[in-house]
Amino acid sequence: MSSRTLSGKIALVTGSTSGIGLGIAKALAAEGAHIVMNGFGEVEAAQAQVKALGVEVAYHGADMSKAADIEAMMAFAKERFGGVDILVNNAGIQHVAPIEDFPVERWDAILAINLSSAFHTTRLALPDMQAKNWGRIINVASVHGLVASVQKSAYVAAKHGIVGLTKVTALENATRGVTCNAICPGWVLTPLVQKQVDAKAAALGVSNAEATKLLLGEKEPSMQFTTPEELGALAVFFCSEAASNVRGVAWNMDGGWAAQ
């Protein structure tokens, strides 16, 4: 086990009960990091998948839209493991509507969960990372942190925001062993995107397979989903010593989406 590259490190992954967060948690655990998980839904099943990789797993049910919950989660990680070495800000939600019809409550929730939560976890994780002179902060942004799509005002604003937060965090720590980078996936077939496929199938009266092809065809030249496993491998690279001078990048893994 000691040959694993992240042995003994503590990683906290927000929104790790599903999709990309679970994929990244598993990739970090496969390299030996102990994991603090967070998120809703199938908590037990998700924890079991990470525990099976032979690391310690803790769970905190903080609602990432609430600063007080986030403070409690970071205190829990400190008490349980002595702090966080690797912070992955991944929790996120989506809502699709034109600006004039966008529910104010959904705007507030998306900004809180997809952007402000990362400010809170980062401000609380940094002092320990700075004291140790080692830390990795990985923000799961989106290709929507780089380019826009219609009907996603809150999501695109939050994701552009987190790319900006990534750069500031990287710059403020540039002379330390603490890096911050963003990952910008294109389409990944998780529950968050399955809802958009289902909505397209219903709106157009087409099959799920046809709706999937249309969804990919609109944006993603490779016509392939990026996988949580591929994103997990990129996160492991950002945590490696080889990536110690990779600072403030927004790295898209998007099948060519943003290259168009």
Ligand code: NAD
């Ligand atoms: P998902 O719905 O599968 O997972 C979201 C996770 O966040 C779940 O664990 C959920 O419980 C958690 N979560 C949601 N609201 C929460 C809250 N208030 N407090 C705590 N946890 C909460 O979605 P996903 O596709 O895996 O998305 C993960 C991240 O990746 C998001 O930030 C999303 O914007 C981003 N992303 C997804 C895609 C994609 O195509 N799926 C593309 C680009 C970026």
